[in-house]
Amino acid sequence: MAEKITKREIDYSKWYLDIIKVADLAEHSDVKGCMVIKPYGFAIWEKIKDQLDKMFKETGHQNAYFPIFVPKSLFEAEEKNAEGFAKECAVVTHHRLMNDPENPGKLKVDPAAKLTEELVVRPTSEAIIWSTYKKWIQSYRDLPILINQWANVVRWEMRTRLFLRTAEFLWQEGHTAHATKAEAIEETEKMNNVYATFTQDFMAMPVIQGLKTESERFAGADETYCIEAMMQDGKALQAGTSHFLGQNFAKAFDVKFANKEGQQDYVWATSWGVSTRLMGALIMTHSDDLGLVLPPKLAPIHVAIVPIYREDSQLEEIQEKLKSTIDELRAKGITVKFDDDNNRKPGWKFAEYEAKGVPVRLAIGPRDLEAGNIEVARRDTQEKQTISIESCADHVVALLDEIQDNLHKRALDFREKNIQKIDSYEDFKSKIDGGGFFLAHWDGTAETEEKVKQETKATIRCLPLDGEKEEGKCMVTGAPSKQRVIFAKAY
Amino acid sequence: MAEKITKREIDYSKWYLDIIKVADLAEHSDVKGCMVIKPYGFAIWEKIKDQLDKMFKETGHQNAYFPIFVPKSLFEAEEKNAEGFAKECAVVTHHRLMNDPENPGKLKVDPAAKLTEELVVRPTSEAIIWSTYKKWIQSYRDLPILINQWANVVRWEMRTRLFLRTAEFLWQEGHTAHATKAEAIEETEKMNNVYATFTQDFMAMPVIQGLKTESERFAGADETYCIEAMMQDGKALQAGTSHFLGQNFAKAFDVKFANKEGQQDYVWATSWGVSTRLMGALIMTHSDDLGLVLPPKLAPIHVAIVPIYREDSQLEEIQEKLKSTIDELRAKGITVKFDDDNNRKPGWKFAEYEAKGVPVRLAIGPRDLEAGNIEVARRDTQEKQTISIESCADHVVALLDEIQDNLHKRALDFREKNIQKIDSYEDFKSKIDGGGFFLAHWDGTAETEEKVKQETKATIRCLPLDGEKEEGKCMVTGAPSKQRVIFAKAY
Numbered sequence: 018m019a020e021k022i023t024k025r026e027i028d029y030s031k032w033y034l035d036i037i038k039v040a041d042l043a044e045h046s047d048v049k050g051c052m053v054i055k056p057y058g059f060a061i062w063e064k065i066k067d068q069l070d071k072m073f074k075e076t077g078h079q080n081a082y083f084p085i086f087v088p089k090s091l092f093e094a095e096e097k098n099a100e101g102f103a104k105e106c107a108v109v110t111h112h113r114l115m116n117d118p119e120n121p122g123k124l125k126v127d128p129a130a131k132l133t134e135e136l137v138v139r140p141t142s143e144a145i146i147w148s149t150y151k152k153w154i155q156s157y158r159d160l161p162i163l164i165n166q167w168a169n170v171v172r173w174e175m176r177t178r179l180f181l182r183t184a185e186f187l188w189q190e191g192h193t194a195h196a197t198k199a200e201a202i203e204e205t206e207k208m209n210n211v212y213a214t215f216t217q218d219f220m221a222m223p224v225i226q227g228l229k230t231e232s233e234r235f236a237g238a239d240e241t242y243c244i245e246a247m248m249q250d251g252k253a254l255q256a257g258t259s260h261f262l263g264q265n266f267a268k269a270f271d272v273k274f275a276n277k278e279g280q281q282d283y284v285w286a287t288s289w290g291v292s293t294r295l296m297g298a299l300i301m302t303h304s305d306d307l308g309l310v311l312p313p314k315l316a317p318i319h320v321a322i323v324p325i326y327r328e329d330s331q332l333e334e335i336q337e338k339l340k341s342t343i344d345e346l347r348a349k350g351i352t353v354k355f356d357d358d359n360n361r362k363p364g365w366k367f368a369e370y371e372a373k374g375v376p377v378r379l380a381i382g383p384r385d386l387e388a389g390n391i392e393v394a395r396r397d398t399q400e401k402q403t404i405s406i407e408s409c410a411d412h413v414v415a416l417l418d419e420i421q422d423n424l425h426k427r428a429l430d431f432r433e434k435n436i437q438k439i440d441s442y443e444d445f446k447s448k449i450d451g452g453g454f455f456l457a458h459w460d461g462t463a464e465t466e467e468k469v470k471q472e473t474k475a476t477i478r479c480l481p482l483d484g485e486k487e488e489g490k491c492m493v494t495g496a497p498s499k500q501r502v503i504f505a506k507a508y
Numbered sequence: 509m510a511e512k513i514t515k516r517e518i519d520y521s522k523w524y525l526d527i528i529k530v531a532d533l534a535e536h537s538d539v540k541g542c543m544v545i546k547p548y549g550f551a552i553w554e555k556i557k558d559q560l561d562k563m564f565k566e567t568g569h570q571n572a573y574f575p576i577f578v579p580k581s582l583f584e585a586e587e588k589n590a591e592g593f594a595k596e597c598a599v600v601t602h603h604r605l606m607n608d609p610e611n612p613g614k615l616k617v618d619p620a621a622k623l624t625e626e627l628v629v630r631p632t633s634e635a636i637i638w639s640t641y642k643k644w645i646q647s648y649r650d651l652p653i654l655i656n657q658w659a660n661v662v663r664w665e666m667r668t669r670l671f672l673r674t675a676e677f678l679w680q681e682g683h684t685a686h687a688t689k690a691e692a693i694e695e696t697e698k699m700n701n702v703y704a705t706f707t708q709d710f711m712a713m714p715v716i717q718g719l720k721t722e723s724e725r726f727a728g729a730d731e732t733y734c735i736e737a738m739m740q741d742g743k744a745l746q747a748g749t750s751h752f753l754g755q756n757f758a759k760a761f762d763v764k765f766a767n768k769e770g771q772q773d774y775v776w777a778t779s780w781g782v783s784t785r786l787m788g789a790l791i792m793t794h795s796d797d798l799g800l801v802l803p804p805k806l807a808p809i810h811v812a813i814v815p816i817y818r819e820d821s822q823l824e825e826i827q828e829k830l831k832s833t834i835d836e837l838r839a840k841g842i843t844v845k846f847d848d849d850n851n852r853k854p855g856w857k858f859a860e861y862e863a864k865g866v867p868v869r870l871a872i873g874p875r876d877l878e879a880g881n882i883e884v885a886r887r888d889t890q891e892k893q894t895i896s897i898e899s900c901a902d903h904v905v906a907l908l909d910e911i912q913d914n915l916h917k918r919a920l921d922f923r924e925k926n927i928q929k930i931d932s933y934e935d936f937k938s939k940i941d942g943g944g945f946f947l948a949h950w951d952g953t954a955e956t957e958e959k960v961k962q963e964t965k966a967t968i969r970c971l972p973l974d975g976e977k978e979e980g981k982c983m984v985t986g987a988p989s990k991q992r993v994i995f996a997k998a999y
Contacts, residue, residue, distance in 0.1 A: 044643075046574065046575045046636065046640060047579060047582060047636070047639050047640070048575040048577045048578070048579060048627065048636070051575035051576075051577060052575070053572070053573070053574050053575070053640055054572055054573040055572055056570035056571065056572045056655065059570070059571050059572045059573055060570065060571070062573075063571065079547035079550070079551065080547065080550050080551070080554065081544070081545055081546055081547045081550045082544070082545040082550055082553075082678065083537065083544050084537045084539040084542035084543070084544070084676055085542075085576075085629075085660055085662070085676055086539045086542060086598075086676070087539070088538060088539060089605070089615060091538060092605075092615070093613070093614055093615045096613060099605075099615060103604070103605040103606065103607075103615055104604055104605075105603070105604070106603065106604060106605050107577075107600045107602075107603055107627070108600060108601065108602040108603070108604075108605065108617055109598045109599060109600050109601075109629065110599065110600075110601045110602065110617065111598075111599040111601065112596070112597065112598055112599070112664040113594070113595055113596070113597060113599075113664065114580070114583075114590075114594040114595070114597050114599065114628070115594065116594075122584070122587060123584055124580060124583070124584045124590060124594055126599055126601065126626055135617055136539065136598070137605070138576075138600065138629070145537070145538070145539070148538050149537060149538070149544055152535075158851070164547065168660075169576055169659075169660065171576070173603040173604065185575055185576055185577070187573065360649070
């Protein structure tokens with residue numbers, strides 16, 4: 018990797034983009050705001066997807082697929098939802114191109130192929146899904162419906178940023194229907210818990226679970242649960258959301274069911290989603306000035322082996338000697354890459370695997386071979402160690418677990434150091450630009466929330482679910498408050 | 509299942525839609541031409557997808573993701589490709605909706621948000637991908653690029669049919685770049701072979717591999733390889749295609765590379781795809797008048813167990829007695845559903861699993877229990893057999909293999925019976941409406957091909973790759989021909 022990485026302390030934004038570039042994760046496309054997810058980036062996303070999909074199925078959900086287009090009349094049915102997304106919609110108005118008589122070889126939109134009703138490219142699928150659920154639900158026996166969809170969605174963003182904010186992104190969206198309010202709330206909480214478990218156990222990224230304020234809620238939801246993570250620059254990143262939609266969509270689409278008593282009632286709904294944004298969160302939680310750092314559970318390659326040799330016979334000897342170690346690792350489900358590419362020098366390969374965040378790198382040359390040794394380098398701490406080839410497989414298996422744990426611990430320590438209680442608004446204003454999470458009392462009004470946002474660019478990330486109920490006074494207005502909330506600047 | 513299934517001999521088209529309905533696979537949506545793939549249908553598609561994905565990776569391909577939109581200027585770059593798809597494009601022209609001042613609560617397209625360049629929703633991704641590959645390829649060292657994408661695509665179809673022809677469908681599209689023509693042709697053939705292996709070994713659907721005629725080729729390809737299957741009504745279904753694109757896209761997007769000798773040359777390309785159309789093929793290859801029939805390798809549920817009982821204690825006894833059988837089956841990777849739903853009678857369940865194509869159904873009542881027996885019903889032949897509970901697990905494992913083989917054999921026998929050599933056009937015209945494949949000599953001209961199509965609605969499905977080279981005379985014009993081609997009516 019000849020390419021330089023901007024240091025985090027110099028320019029965190031630039032560093033972020035440099036990491037994406039050197040690790041070969043994604044790039045801007047020729048379509049404004051849309052990205053190309055490159056094979057190595059996509060392999061990480063596949064790991065995220067496969068694990069989440071397993072967890073969704075284990076909690077009783079099934080996958081299905083709904084159309085990418087939402088007819089305008091359906092889109093506008095739930096008014097708050099429509100209002101929330103109308104300003105960022107890609108709209109299909111025609112269904113045909115024709116030869117442009119004025120520009121031979123060029124095409125133009127065929128005015129004769131105008132649609133009678135415009136189609137919105139889904140920014141989220143509540144509307145199209147609830148117009149479908151209406152046909153599926155008659156009685157309480159048809160409930161609950163527990164469906165998830167893996168899909169692409171489009172929200173026309175003016176200021177985009179790879180993975181964090183793109184016009185098109187990939188995500189999953191769960192859409193469930195229930196007979197009772199209690200059951201729907203239980204589902205909303207359950208899925209927020211699934212997200213928290215996933216981000217902590219697989220991404221090694223600690224999160225705070227909480228509720229959004231009314232102004233930060235999903236358009237059309239009665240309550241939005243979220244998981245919030247702290248990035249290395251102290252900013253917050255909303256990593257997932259789970260919405261209790263009440264009966265809003267059921268009312269908008271007239272979806273009623275006969276309950277056990279034979280009475281008609283509107284159906285209760287939830288929706289929940291995480292997206293390729295998680296890739297951005299993953300990068301900004303663990304990576305360093307040398308490149309990407311990946312938790313082993315999401316790494317496409319766990320172990321890279323770099324043989325150091327002059328003669329082909331030496332390479333063969335190394336291969337022969339490591340065969341049982343490699344077999345043993347692979348049998349344990351560990352992905353091993355033995356890199357015998359003749360066109361690259363060992364030093365180049367070391368830098369390459371460092372840049373790509375491969376958790377463990379092994380190196381072995383003729384002298385190591387003679388001594389029966391191998392060098393083990395761990396990506397997270399940069400530590401190197403020479404061990405015997407015989408003990409290598411067991412050592413690596415244990416080391417991968419250790420790296421996974423260490424990354425989580427390191428991120429948790431960082432967050433603990435950068436979260437503080439604060440009671441004075443003046444104090445808050447002087448500290449907020451330094452980053453971090455601030456636990457402050459808030460009077461519960463949208464006005465105060467907006468004032469803080471205008472004056473400091475910080476927002477209320479959430480009302481933490483496990484926050485202690487502590488009486489206090491709003492740091493801005495002095496009005497009474499029953500719980501501290503988290504203020505932070507956010508991605 | 510109270511719902512009736514139209515018999516195949518009465519109305520094959522209606523039967524097809526009935527099967528989709530009773531097996532709960534998919535339905536029409538509120539968006540013209542777009543379908544909703546329901547959970548059970550999607551579970552089958554996931555099995556198809558997972559297996560193909562594995563085979564693509566085993567042949568060296570990686571997944572990636574490219575934008576759903578293609579700017580018009582890129583779309584029109586490869587003229588033949590553009591011409592082929594221009595008439596069926598969904599076109600995005602605006603990026604915002606606004607409140608409609610004339611209709612309170614309604615939205616309208618915001619005329620101020622007109623895009624400077626229209627975006628085509630991808631009907632296929634060669635254009636956007638080759639505009640990207642241009643940035644990735646400088647030297648032969650950057651080649652080959654072996655990428656696959658799982659995605660949704662949109663082709664505006666006026667006459668749609670669930671799974672077979674829908675405006676939006678799901679597919680995979682492989683897009684590879686090579687340094688030499690020979691290597692690109694090898695890749696094209698390799699992937700057509702992968703498709704043939706998959707359809708035969710997993711879908712239990714025999715296919716004929718062949719080349720398309722020039723008029724049936726993919727727009728922008730120099731050669732299109734295909735796999736053609738015969739449905740139960742004798743019609744052909746194109747189940748997958750693999751295209752040798754020559755240097756057409758490299759020239760359109762100016763993608764050159766420095767070869768080993770340091771000279772600049774255009775890159776060679778292939779693309780290949782299969783889609784949710786395979787679901788239609790699967791249905792029409794094996795299913796019968798009682799419902800869906802699934803090959804075990806693609807069945808979401810392999811074995812359904814229906815306990816027959818009056819008292820809860822009997823149910824418990826059955827559960828207890830079958831526990832080790834179920835555990836043993838599950839340990840072997842077999843998906844078992846033990847259906848203890850109290851709201852449904854055994855007879856209803858039998859019909860339900862029959863309709864859904866579950867390969868093996870077990871039933872057990874108090875008397876069987878006493879005798880230590882269980883009833884085994886296989887879906888493909890409708891045969892029932894009573895065996896001992898002890899031998900059940902081994903029996904079912906063997907039976908699933910047998911069913912998989914039997915379905916393939918049955919489909920192959922059907923095809924062999926319905927394929928014939930034909931030398932007289934009169935004879936052909938009298939027989940074509942009865943269905944089947946006709947091996948006939950053809951003079952190689954588009955005119956003759958078109959004449960047959962106009963007069964009989966039959967098309968040349970392919971020039972079979974393993975067809976014997978036999979001199980003969982075109983059945984229509986009498987002009988010389990070197991090989992028989994396959995004529996058939998097609999989906």
